[in-house]
Amino acid sequence: MKPEAIKSILATDCGSTTTKAILIEKQGDEYRLVVRGEAPTTVEAPFEDVTKGVLNAAKEVEELRGRQLLDGDKIITPQKGDKGVDIYISTSSAGGGLQMVVSGIVKAMSAESAERAALGAGAIVMDVLASNDGRLPHEKIQRIRHLRPDMILLSGGTDHGNIKSVVEMSELLKAAAPKPRLGINYKLPVIYAGNQKANGEIEKNLSEETDLSIVPNLRPVLERENLGPARDKIHDLFMEHVMAQAPGYKKLMAMSDAPIMPTPGAVGEIMQVIARKEGITVLGVDIGGATTDVFSVFKDLEKGEPVFNRTVSANLGMSYSISNVLASATLPNILRWVPFKIDEVDLRNRIGNKMIRPTTIPQSLEELKIEQAIAREALRLSFIQHKEFAVGLKGVQKERTISDAFDQSSSGETLVNMMDLDILVGSGGVLSHAPRRHQSARMMIDAFLPEGVTQIAVDSIFMMPQLGVLSAVHEQAATEVFNKDCLLRLGTCVAPVGPVKPGKEYIRIKFTLPDGKHIDKSYTLGEMELFETPYEAIEAEIIPGNRNVDVGGGAGQTIKTNIYGGLVGIIIDARGRRPFVLPEDPAERVEKLQEWSKIVNEFGE
């Protein structure tokens, strides 16, 4: 069907917890979101078929729209009269995680690059093996045999360098004869992305026992990473081997009019559309039940080109992996965001219960506050992973000197410059479905700590994945719906950066609200304020409190810029950056959290 002939589109996103469906229809000359529905994702017994959840979500859409879309277990396509839709498309992140073992020669060099490639492709890295990791060869063999990963990435050596160490690793791998986690009827996929001179030896050692793929070296020279080919291969093999194990996935592929796109890939598509269309820097996050994805488009300062980066924190999420957020963030870090006293054992049990019953939702306000505290930490940790990842001159490539390589902390300078960020976009259940948009804004501000002047937006009803896949099929429809129905502008965060003494002026801001009220206010460290005002440009003068404070124009520089309100408004956040510190004393901290919540009107009256 030609794009211009398409009148109606049903798009679903099969998350690991919920399956979301949206119905888009052409109204006059433009495409608009008409209605949405959702249902629990049905990978659990007795259903064990992802398409059941799709049909349930579509059924809800059908009821709410009041016209027939389904004929039994089939989506009616193309639309005939008032029945059915012209196309059906879907994204999916169901199917569980991707578990990988990676190996390199030097732990801080090729092994680190291999880990970066695997993490970037969305894997959970079960272990990083390296020639110098301190384990004896037989211990490495035991480890590989024990792990049963979905896939192994083998790297090491610069091109044309010595092949001995990497061949040795392949010999250990061959001796271990690793088996895949799922099923015994296929060979374990192994990707070799090391010294290309060793390709022959690697093939000799591994091609019989494993499903070997050879891709260009991910560290062809010491100073440069080339992670793209390895990541792409991981992705292909993931779709082929791991996704295909998700119950009902093959059926879903048959139902859909376009290839099923993985959810993070689809969200990445739409993020790039925003950056390209508006010529801005974007940081986006999609927090799901099992994983959290962070996307960014920042300028490479040397080349002046926008660079897109995506990371998938495969074990940080709000349901299936919620206990892992607790394990990674640690309890004190979660507790610091809980605005009331709570027993630690009780909190751990609540988190454990969410893990084992992932589709439940907070009914009480207390439960909601706990979930939002956990979300802040999941977002913060995912962002740390992203910053460590989004490095380099172009894409995933990064020039590194020998001295950098030996120093873990400076292994790659991040491209993520929060002062340079124009807009922060949130997506995913906990952000898109927060009962009040103010809560979403607060969660994002607390987790990402935007600097200077930054706009905040959310995906209104968590439809970025569907629009991402739609943009590949029908860009016009995707863009129109995105602009009119998807992106909700929450407002602007203004946050000074740098040291200031308590009680001294940190930032002063002057602007006139659309109702004519003139604002000229100063703030000291630890203060916040919300100006409720709609989304329109307001000219503002922002003055740093001292010559060491940066509000966006460099240390001590006053700026004049446009700031925007929105569904929440303009938030002045003078709580400090680099470092951002919460009070140590629990009672004082709870008091502060409650005060900020009240100021930002987080929970309403």
Add this chain to the structure above:
Amino acid sequence: MAHAYTPGLKVIAKTVVHKTRRLPLKGEVVVKKGDLVKAEDVVATTNLPGNVVPMNLANMLNLEASEIPELLIKKPGDEVKEGDLIAETPGLFGLFKTKAHSPGTGTLEAVSSVTGQAIIREAPIPVSVQAYINGKVEDIIENEGVEIKAAASFIQGIFGIGGERRGEIKILTKDTNTPITEDLITDDCKGKVLVGGSFLSLKAFKKAERLGAIGVVVGGFNYSDIKKIVGYDIGVAITGQEDISTTLIVTEGFGEVHMAEQTFALLSSHEGKMASVNGATQIRAGVIRPEIIIPFEGETKIKEEAAELFGMDKGTEVRVIRAPYFGMLGEVTELPHELQRLESGSLARVAKVKLYETKKEVLLPRANLEMIEKK
């Protein structure tokens, strides 16, 4: 009206259980279709490749790897014993030879002329798969395993740790509300599957483990105690491989939660009978729940019914699976079509439920309700 599909855990007095018993690698199936098997019977066997002992000959002999093949005394494929001479240098006029001896017993599998590494493979490790439940071999999966069918009572838990075990059921508490305390665990718990009410403390679990209980089935357990048993945080619920001698099955959730009456009643009715239990849990694609299977003595004919994929409706019996009414049972009295605002401020699809315990009707998000499946 769209149905709310929230599948519950199975608690079924009489059903037909099908179990797939698979080898980790291809091997030999040693039973025939139609055979009656006992839980302990081996149904399939295979040999895992033996452990590997690597040794670097180039380093040991202080030579280039490419020189190694010429100096081998034992060739790849040869059997070797620990201490056997594998390779030696020619030395100087036949003297001052450097020798490399085998660090293990097995077969010299490979010697690399690139790295100088020799691999000695020890004898294969035999692995067998047992039937796990008393039943009938329903089907054979060639070279991989079997399907076993049994008439049984079948109970699922929500979370477990520890693998497959088998033992006699022993009820420890008088009702579903009583926690299992240390004093209830006595010497006669050895080899038993212990069943108790609302809670199991870490101390009580440790005592059960020490006294040789093979499993404990309980309503609730503290999440933080799991780490104290297995030694690490379980961040994503994928379990079953833990190295513990007592399998733990939690039927309701973390914290103190009384066991569902019907679960307790069914288990109580089987006191003294042998049960197969498995704590393996996976709450992702291809969901696995921990289970308790009590096969009936002899083959009892039970009509096999197709799984009913009904949704929640008026009259459906449900269990609340999240605070503030966590663990309570009730009956759906109404399913309002419109979204309703919860205390948290969220809009959600709800159900009106009459809770048995409080006798009150409350509005609850449908997502926080679990249907009770029973036959």
